Amino acid sequence: MKASLHHQKWNNTKWNNTEAKQENGKHLQDKPPKNHENNCYKCGMKGHWSRTCCTPKHWVDLYQASIKAKGKEIEMNFTNGDGLDLTYYDIDFFGVISKIHVLFGLKMNEDDVCLADCATTHTILRDKRYFLELTLIKANVSTISSTTNLVEGSGRANITLSNGTRFHINDALYSSKSRRNLLSFKDIRINGYHIETMNEDNVEYLYITCIISGQKLIMEKLSAFSSGLYHTTIKPIESYVVVNQKFNDPKVFVLWHDRLGHPGSSMMHRIIEHSHGHPLKNQKILSPNEYSCVACSQGKLIIKPSFTEVIFESPVFLERIHGDICGPIHPPCGPFRYFMILIDASTKWSHVCLISTRNVAFARLLAQIIRLRA
Template sequence: MTGNHEHFKEIDENVTGQVRFGDGSYVKIKGKGSILVECNNQEQRIISHVYYIPSLKNNILSLGQLTENGCKVILENDLLYLYDQNKTLLMKAERSTNRLYNINLKVGTPICLLNKLEDEAWLWHARLGHLYFDSIKLMTRKKMVEGIPHIIHTNQICDACLLGKHSRTPFPNQAKFISDEPLDLVYGDLCGPISPPTHSGKKYIFLLVDDYTRCMWVYILTSKDEAFKTFKEFKLKVENEVGIKLKLLRTDKGGEFTSNEFTQFCKDNGIARQLIAPYSPQQNGVVERRNRTMLSTTRSMLKAMSMPKIFWAEAVRHTIYVLNRVPTKALTDCTPYEALKGRKPNLGSLRVFGCIAYSKVLSHLTKLDDRSIKMVHLGMEEGSKTYRLFDPITKKICVSRDVKFVEKDSWNWKDYMNDVGSDEPGWIDFVINQSLTPTTGNSECKYANNEINESEQVSSPNSPTTPFTPPTYTFETNSMEVAEYASSSNSSARPFDHTPIKGFKSLDNVYERAPEIKTTELVFTEEEPQNYKESLVDKKWMKLCKLR
């Protein structure tokens, strides 16, 4: 708790409440946020969940909250020692005369990433999706991946990490429970709808996580009813890849997971089901935590290169590619990629997402034509040793292997945003629409965290549903074949048009114009015919037609 608003690097002032002290007095809470502190060895740490209490004269640090996060406190003689999960000394405080332990903390300033990309350690920090430096050190020291140099760097926080709220703890500890082999248990979660949708109308993120390997698969969907078809594709793909049958699927009770066809498919294929209780996301904690990590990494990558929000789906795809190849605390000395495939990943070709890339022109050129095109790097192309690139001038996506990168530079997106007709010149956080109604029948129950960003993505409107929102683009032998950018200027929300449909008549007008029928018989019909053929076989309707 602190009473100094300037200490906060990010704060949510919507959080309110009261704190009661030992003498029974109360103070009001005016917000909650994070504070960045700097250690004597230049390391930086984030203290999260700090309450802002303007009437508080002194800062108070809760040892109980620190121990809940894995820290260790030792009281010896007149000194207090605070260690992190890696047994690294964080604080050393002396006991004062009033039996309190006082320490002077220096509020730190986040590092500007673009000014540090010439440093090899910061460059790999950006390439690996703003991974914590302790995790990078662990990867290189344990030789968990190939293609990365040995990196030793103090723990510091860049501006993009802080803006993306991407504070993560080291990964030495192992989870208490884990499956015996891959596909013993798979977690599923559907996030959305995300508004506005992508140019191709996609607005849902379908995330699947294997409990044993913590490997993740992501699919971008247009609507919830695509979840069943996508799951069948996932099951066929992953079982062929691993050679093991999927045994258990755990999801919430959303209608997309409890439909009759989904339930029957699982019964026919021997897949056991676990449906978590309503409003209990803790029962699906693995996919919820991976979902949070995915979204925070996505935000950090986009903000680091000042990319517009329309590329969120491309960033999510690249985030999954990176997270499957970096450590997780559920595994010991192993990455999800190695746990699933049995071989170490090679990250030598990994580059900073959103940086400038120059792709070689493969078409016919004259003597004075440029030999390369300036584009934006969108990550690795899954299933091939090539890069995904986007040309903001022509608004096309292509795939190429002949690429040169300038990782410290980013594209100036102002002109591009003006071309696509957006009123938002830069990044704007987006929010997933969450339903708070109870889960019954076909209603949806979503427990994804609220820290997701929404935006649009480049894709072909007619592209099939794949793990990546944009379709795959390939090069022919002597030409480059790309898909045109689909503009969303006409797909935005329009006001309701209350103009009557052509030929529309009010009921009173119909009665006024209807001819009067004189008959001594009252005609009743048990059911109105649905079409012309049914009316022909109905004698009463035929008699009524003759009267008219």
């Protein structure tokens, strides 16, 4: 009796363990483990194992072909979509597999390749040289599955296609992280061109046409990748600027600087712009540190002499007077708009007087000297 009870107990325990293992197996099959570190051997993406891979077969075949060719014939470009900011634009990219954008095609020059995309709402350029005006901003790009912060700026841009057709884009996006330039169908139509597909020798092309004087002209012919994406090459529009080069003759400038009473650089600029009869229209206005004027150096000395430009100091009273005119005063003091300051170099004598215009400054100086010598 004891033996039979023991045998029955052992059978129940074995049966319970078998059911637990089956339940655990079902649980593992319902929730397969995730692969966060290594890549899937079938499609090359992270997040799952090859035994649980659900990637479509044509994507898997393209990935396996790229591994065998080692990038010679087929190229795969991945753009990570992590990080989110404020969304300003709504743009759809070419193809999406689980938050990774994949572009298949032939290898070309990355700087000039441009894809004609009907899904994107804005033209995306990856070089600043295409832009006439560029405002740097941080914005997101909306794709089929998520958003990614690729946009670095926006502005007006001009581009030239391979056959010389020019496009002016008012609202292009700048993204240096983008793998290719994207030309929106919307911007092609805004520039007055039409789009149609044509078959030549069993090869499909995308034509950019324009109707001139009732005749349809083919402006550009875009070939396609094996994936069906149409591509072309772009370059910036060459621009030429005529610059009136200003001649630099310091002798002529110093001569007129002495004739006009040794004005400063700002006053010299005003006199040249609002007067005629002198050869200074095309002359470069020199700054005070580009030429040496003894009279200006002597007139701007305060108390301590400048041994670099003035060798001898005069200790006699009224032999050297430093003067300066300040103004215009705002608001003016009655009829007076300026005030003049006089300082003697040897005795530190000073005098301040109000003047209505700069023209009476020399007369006031002579009157003050005569009054002191009397």
